[in-house]
Amino acid sequence: MIEPNLELSPKTSASEIASKAAFWIEHSLREDWSEKDQADLDAWLDESPAHHIAYWRLEGAWSETGRLAALRSAPPQPSGEAKHRGFSRLFAVTAAIITVAVFGAAAGSRFLEPRMTIYTTGVGGHKTVTLKDGSSIELNTATVLRVSDGGTRRVWLDQGEAYFQVTHNSMRPFVVTASDHRITDIGTKFLIRRGAGSLEVAVVEGRVRFDAADKPIQSATALLSAGDVAIARAGSLSVVNKTARVLSNELSWRRGVLVFNHTTLAEAAVEFNRYNKEKLAVFDPAVARIPIGGTFQMDNTKDFINLAQTVLGLRVEKRGDQTVISR
Numbered sequence: 001m002i003e004p005n006l007e008l009s010p011k012t013s014a015s016e017i018a019s020k021a022a023f024w025i026e027h028s029l030r031e032d033w034s035e036k037d038q039a040d041l042d043a044w045l046d047e048s049p050a051h052h053i054a055y056w057r058l059e060g061a062w063s064e065t066g067r068l069a070a071l072r073s074a075p076p077q078p079s080g081e082a083k084h085r086g087f088s089r090l091f092a093v094t095a096a097i098i099t100v101a102v103f104g105a106a107a108g109s110r111f112l113e114p115r116m117t118i119y120t121t122g123v124g125g126h127k128t129v130t131l132k133d134g135s136s137i138e139l140n141t142a143t144v145l146r147v148s149d150g151g152t153r154r155v156w157l158d159q160g161e162a163y164f165q166v167t168h169n170s171m172r173p174f175v176v177t178a179s180d181h182r183i184t185d186i187g188t189k190f191l192i193r194r195g196a197g198s199l200e201v202a203v204v205e206g207r208v209r210f211d212a213a214d215k216p217i218q219s220a221t222a223l224l225s226a227g228d229v230a231i232a233r234a235g236s237l238s239v240v241n242k243t244a245r246v247l248s249n250e251l252s253w254r255r256g257v258l259v260f261n262h263t264t265l266a267e268a269a270v271e272f273n274r275y276n277k278e279k280l281a282v283f284d285p286a287v288a289r290i291p292i293g294g295t296f297q298m299d300n301t302k303d304f305i306n307l308a309q310t311v312l313g314l315r316v317e318k319r320g321d322q323t324v325i326s327r
Contacts, residue, residue, distance in 0.1 A: 014050075017050055020044070020051075020054075025055070046159075052118070052144055115148070115150070116148050117146070118145070118146050119139060119146075121139045122141075123274075123275065123277055124298070125140075125141055126138070126141070127139045133167050133174075135153075135166045136164075136165045137164050138162060138163040138254055140162065140253050141161070141274050142160050143159055145158070153169070153175065154177070155175070155176045155177070156177045156178070157194060158194075160194060161191070162191070162192055163189070163191050163251060163254060164176065164189065164190050164192070166185040168185060168187035176192060178194055178199055179194060179199045179232070180212060181210065181211065182211055183208050183209070184210075186207040188206025188208055189205040190203045190204060190205075190208050190224075191204065191250070191251060198232065199233075200230070200232075201230045201232075202247055203224045203228050203229075204226065204251070207224060207225050210224055222237065224239065227247070228240075228241055229241070252295070253275075253298060256297060257295050257298060258271050258295070258296050260292055260293050260295075261293050263291065264288060265282055265289070265291075265312075265325065266282045266289070268292055269282050272296075272301055276299060277321075278301065278321060278322075278323065279322050279323070280301060280322070280325065281322045281323065281324045281325070282326075284327060287314060287325060287326055287327055292312075305325070314326065315327060
């Protein structure tokens with residue numbers, strides 16, 4: 001397992017973050033790179049949007065030179081002299097990456113000029129992005145989105161949830177990559193939500209093609225029309241159809257509210273937790289299954305707690321940073 005040699009604190013500087021991003025990129029070139037190393041990298045990226053930004057900028061800048069791709073595709077060298085040349089080349093790549101990272105963070109080097117624009121929202125945040133082609137994207141709470149600055153109309157949803165209203169152009173497809181899947185516009189409005197271990201795509205209007213990002217396979221490919229909702233998990237893809245009313249309720253966050261209809265108390269609490277730093281907790285299984293309905297301001301948990309107390313007769317207790325609902 002690879003162990004980073006740079007410890008980060010809450011006050012980590014931009015140069016330290018860039019240096020650690022360079023560390024990860026260089027080490028990903030090694031033959032002993034493992035699934036555990038990848039998991040460690042993913043965990044570091046998830047710690048902060050700043051980590052994502054530094055890594056993407058550096059990786060994009062280096063990939064632009066073509067050297068990284070050439071290194072990865074280089075055939076093995078059998079001779080000792082060739083191995084020495086290979087080691088020297090890897091050393092040169094490592095030095096170049098770290099130089100680009102540190103110099104760019106300190107002095108704004110042109111090598112770190114972004115090839116894409118990155119948009120983020122915090123917990124409870126909401127942001128609308130209008131693209132040059134007239135398409136618009138609404139970012140929901142705790143979302144990270146990258147948009148290509150070129151003319152390729154490519155977008156990456158790296159975290160969270162976003163609603164897309166795409167200006168269709170059959171000659172220039174609009175493609176969103178999320179997790180290990182690709183969503184291609186065929187004239188549409190659609191929602192994409194990345195969860196823990198799952199990806200959900202809901203089509204409000206028009207059609208989209210949904211497939212694997214690398215090599216589409218039959219089991220992971222679907223053509224979705226209005227009302228279709230695709231749910232992808234590890235090794236599986238299912239498609240269900242929802243009414244326009246249900247989809248409208250699921251998009252109620254665009255209006256700043258949460259709409260519940262025969263929603264369990266536990267599911268409602270999970271939704272509130274997406275938008276608020278003070279969390280709700282329901283530990284009792286019987287209480288968790290209680291169905292509720294209503295419309296709530298998503299940043300106002302007081303009305304929800306009041307419903308639990310006065311209407312459902314439940315007990316509410318503050319425990320640290322959690323509000324626990326029980327019998």
